[in-house]
Amino acid sequence: MARTRLLFACLALAAPLVPATAQAAPLTALLPASGLTLSVQPERxxxxxxxxxxxxAGGAHRHARQAxxxxxPVEGxxxxxxxxxxxxxMELNxxxxxxxxxxxxxxxxxxxxYSNPCVLRANTGKVFDF
Structure with missing residues (x-):
């Protein structure tokens, strides 16, 4: 019983030492607003x-910022x-x-x-250029 009182007394004294400004950032602030998985599968x-x-901007896309x-401006x-x-x-792939x-x-x-990878990139800018 004495140990329990001593433990609570120590915790009560230590509580004011924890800075009040140390707050965790909300999880939504850490997540990107947009996250896309892109796949390109040519026949050949x-x-x-x-x-x-x-x-x-980020992820594994090599032109993430440009994409x-x-x-x-086109809202995704x-x-x-x-x-x-x-x-x-006019390659067919x-x-x-x-x-x-x-x-x-x-x-x-x-x-x-799309008819081939070049036509894909020509129609989608840097988005599918990875």
Whole structure:
């Protein structure tokens, strides 16, 4: 009984030593506002997948900042992107592009097949250029 009282007395004395300003940041402040999983699967070639986070830009995408910068003005709708001056050959290599995740509070689940990887990049800017 005496040990319990001593323990509570020590805890009561130590409590004011803990700074009042030491608060954990809310979990939502640590998560990116947008997180997307991107996949490219050419009929002939190696499939690849990456993660793109925006606000703040990051993830494994090698052009994360540029891709996020292109997605901001179109509110995450990468179908509104076009690579200015892009020229592609007429090679037939059907390439499936898949995008899943969230853009701000909106869920995204999209899949489309392009005639070849160049046409994919020409139509989606830096988003699928990883």
């Amino acid at each position: 070639g190696t499939p690849s997948t990456t993660q793109l986070n925006c606000e703040p 996020c910068d292109q997605l901001m 709708d990468f179908r509104k992107l076009r690579e200015a001056g892009a020229m592609c050959t 059907p390439t499936k592009a898949t995008l899943r995740g969230k853009w701000r509070a909106k869920r995204i689940d999209f899949q489309q097949v």
